[in-house]
Amino acid sequence: MKAFLAVLLCLFCQPLSARNAQNVDIAFLPDVHFHDIYADFNSAAFQGIKLAGLNKPVSIRSMAAQLHSTRLFNENYFALISALDDIASRGIKFVALPGDFTDDGQPAHLQGLKTLLKEYEKKHGMRFFAIPGNHDPVSPFGKAGGKSDFLTATGTEIGVFSLEHKNCQPTKRRITTPTICSEAIKHAGYADIMAQLAPFGLTPDPRDVLWETPFSKDRSKSSLTFRHYKQCSSDKKTCVSMPDTSYLVEPTPGLWLLAIDANVYMPSLVSSEVHFQGSGNAGYNKILTEKPFLLTWIKEIVARAKVENKTLIAFSHFPMAEFYKQQSPAIRDVFGHEAFQLAREPLSSTSDVLAKTGLRLHIAGHMHMNDTSVTRTPENVLVNVQSPSIAAYRPAYKLVSVHNDVAQINTIKLDEVTHFNALFPAYLVEHQYLTATHSKAVWDDNILHARNYHEFAKAHLLALARMRFFPTEWSKVFKSELLDTSLFNLLQKLPTHTDTLPSKDLQLLKSTTLMDFVGDFYMLRNAGSLALLDIPQSHQLAYIELANQLRNRNRLANQEVDAACSNLNKKDATWCLVGNALAQTLSIFQQLNQDKYDECVVVKFDARNAANAVEQCDVASARNQ
Structure with a gap:
């Protein structure tokens, strides 16, 4: 035993x-x-920005720089x-x-x-x-390293570079913005x-x-x-x-x-x-x-x-x-x-x-x-x-x-x-400066109305989608001036569009823009199913309706879409390609929507x-x- x-x-x-x-x-x-x-670059020329509620001056980069980056700085x-x-x-x-x-x-x-x-x-x-x-x-x-877009208390930008960087060597320097030199940023x-x-x-x-x-x-x-x-x-x-x-x-x-x-x-x-x-x-x-x-x-x-x-x-x-x-x-x-x-x-x-x-x-x-x-x-x-x-x-x-x-x-x-908006007063000064100087870098200050960090990050991505992703990644048949056009108006411009496809959901297409779709597309790409909590139900129904309309358009063409586009005059061919690219992108969007x-x-x-x-x-x- x-x-x-x-x-x-x-x-x-x-x-x-x-x-x-x-x-x-x-x-x-x-x-x-x-x-x-709170990094200190040991320079009398740049001692950061003093803001209420924060213990020390801050060394931050400009909002203009953040809105062109895939990450918040x-x-x-x-x-x-x-x-x-x-x-x-x-x-x-x-x-x-x-x-x-x-x-x-x-x-x-x-x-x-x-x-x-x-x-x-x-x-x-x-x-x-x-x-x-x-x-x-x-x-x-x-x-050598550094950044040219640190923000000053007056809303301007200043460069901070390491000692070996060309911008800290007068004979090689290529930028005109004020610059300080510090090994802390190599x-x-x-x-x-x-x-x-x-x-x-x-x-x-x-x-x-x-x-x-x-x-x-x-x-x-x-x-x-x-x-x-x-x-x-x-x-x-x-x-x-x-x-x-x-x-x-x-x-x-x-x-x-x-x-x-x-x-x-x-x-x-x-x-x-x-x-x-x-x-x-x-x-x-x-x-x-x-x-x-x-x-x-x-x-x-x-x-x-x-x-x-x-x-x-x-x-x-x-x-x-x-x-x-x-x-x-x-x-x-x-x-x-x-x-x-x-x-x-x-x-x-x-x-x-x-x-x-x-x-x-x-x-x-x-x-x-x-x-x-x-x-x-x-x-x-x-x-x-x-x-x-x-x-x-x-x-x-x-x-x-x-x-x-x-x-x-x-x-x-x-x-x-906590403190996600503590830097907003500095960004507001930046925005005022850019507006007053009629700068091309001025950005939409609605981002400063975010009520929490989630909304702020969302606003950052939507701005990034408009300012960087759409111009550089989307087909050249999509022009920036189309971003605020409704999906209904886009559909009306397509050369093979017909008015014989009535739908109770067409009204959704009138209240949803191409920019709405672009923004929702990138939210879904980044966040997967988490983005569905941020994409309005009306948008999702509008995309389903648009996909149905485009499928019917292609059927009515009675031939391959690309071939149909090539047989049209130059103006109609361009719009035909827009419709084709939009249909393909909607298909990708729907597939990205499938994740368990x-x-x-x-x-x-x-x-x-x-x-x-x-x-x-x-x-x-x-x-x-």
């Missing part, structure tokens, strides 16, 4: 490190793009604090930062981020696990980032059950000195010893976090100097050819996790799968190969290779989008979760809740941000049957998170 009891007890005497993670939550915050608004400071407060209120101790945690890797922002994270570590017992993105660093070994390299943020996962912590890199399992070899690989140019004539900061950590028994440094900087020799191509469009397509050692390492980690019964979650900055719900070919047809950042999308063959490593769950950033893709191969199911950014529409983060062999991934919206996983998804790590590995959540209950 005693022997039997001893055997029974032994079943439970295995060390905790050999068991799956039990009831662990991890928050994922990619693309924070942290800009320390300034408000993300407050957004990060609110996100961390929300995470703390949920009792979450582990926070992953999958790249672009700084604006551009500047020392001032690195130091500010370090100070903030340390504060939350001390106050709430949090632990942070960072891995670099293409903005941190911009270049692997650092380089583009830091890997060494600088490690010097500041090493404690946040990039080097081992005594609390870690396990910590290792692709280069060594020896914790004493955690410095960059031991973490290099050879990177050669495309022609193989220039080779550089390049850092890689990937690591595997077990912060609590049973949970393995695999942080993959997916940056690839291709070197080239220019005038006897080595230059590096940015990492933004490289991603996992380049990992396969330039950093194959990472694939070998991932396979090894996956195999070990299964043997040792670990819950393995990977994260990196770049997506491992497509993020347009299989609509990329259609997007290329309508908008071209350069639009919509299609260069950043992994090839399907790349996703297959990554799925064959056995990896089940990967959290990514980079795209500032809310999306979940599932890659199925005979060997595995790879779930790639695209986490939105708190610095763009729609601001949110991903919460992964693990219990045994199951993970539920929820999307936590960041609608309310992007808001909440359940992933089963031990499911051998691909059909059972991924499940849809109860979205209604998930929204109450």
